[in-house]
Amino acid sequence: MPAEAVPAEPAAKRSPRPSGRDTYTPESLLAVAVEVFIERGYDGTSMEHLSRAAGISKSSIYHHVRGKEELLRRATARALDGLFAVLAEPAARRGRAVERLEHVIRRTAEVLLAELPYVTLLLRVRGNTRTERWALERRREFDRRVAALLREAVAEGDLRADLDARLATRLLFGMINSVVEWYRPQPDVPSDASSGSPDGERITETVVRLAFEGLRR
Structure with missing residues (x-):
């Protein structure tokens, strides 16, 4: 992990936003809301903040959703x-458990990179609302299913038996999830060894190699 996380840019500087109700769709409104939630925190975000960030009236937002918690639900569900x-x-679902586990870890990293703002928001929910508690429980269920797969791979003799499956799962996802704190996609910038931001494929393969070179017997 890096010595310090790279701070996120203010939402207003990251990407231009459409202005006017006619240019907004539920999808584009959701993207703006996610930026504001990450920047200000969900609890610190009001409908007024969302309205200003989107450049539309609060009544226009209510035309699409019932309120900010619905936006949080949609974002974390994504x-x-x-x-x-x-x-x-x-x-x-098929094959030896270790091969299935490696596939899940690789694809989890790919999903994180493909849905970076949405996963970042998911990782920052704290359980203060019904939606946040729902999201946390689903995260735990995902972790439990991966831990069960890891235990199966140990039972088949492909992974080390001296590791606690639940702890190993937490550490695996801790490594993957830490990517949200420092990775900043840089479109149109070559991704090589000298680039300041490695590309997604290189990150994914590094995660898998680090994990499975340590886990395999």
């Missing part, structure tokens, strides 16, 4: 649905 979809993929 991240969680991506993670649970990994468990349903054929490569995560």
Whole structure:
């Protein structure tokens, strides 16, 4: 892990936002809301903040959603649905457990990078609302299913038996999830050894190699 996390840029500097109700869709409104939630924290965000960030009136926001908690629900559901979809993929359901586990870890890292703002928000919920508690429970369920897969791989003799499966799962996801604190996608910038921001494929393969070179017998 790096010595210090790179601070996120203010939402207003990251990307231009459309102005006017006619240019907004539920999807684009959600993207703006996620930026503001990450920047200000969910509890610190009001509908007024969302209105100013989006450049539309509060009544226009209510045209799309019932309130900010619905936006939080949609955003965290997008991240969680991506993670649970990994468990349903054929490569995560067939074959030796260690091969399925490696597939899940690789794809989890890919989902994180593909849905970076949404996963970042998911990792920052604290359980203060019904939606946050729902999101936390789904995260725990995902972790439990991965831990069960890891225990299965140990039982088949492919992974080290001297590791606690639950702890190993937490450490694996701790490594993967730390990416949200420092990775900043840089479109149109070559991603090589000298680049300040490695590309997603290189990050994913490094995560898998670090994890499985330590886990395999």
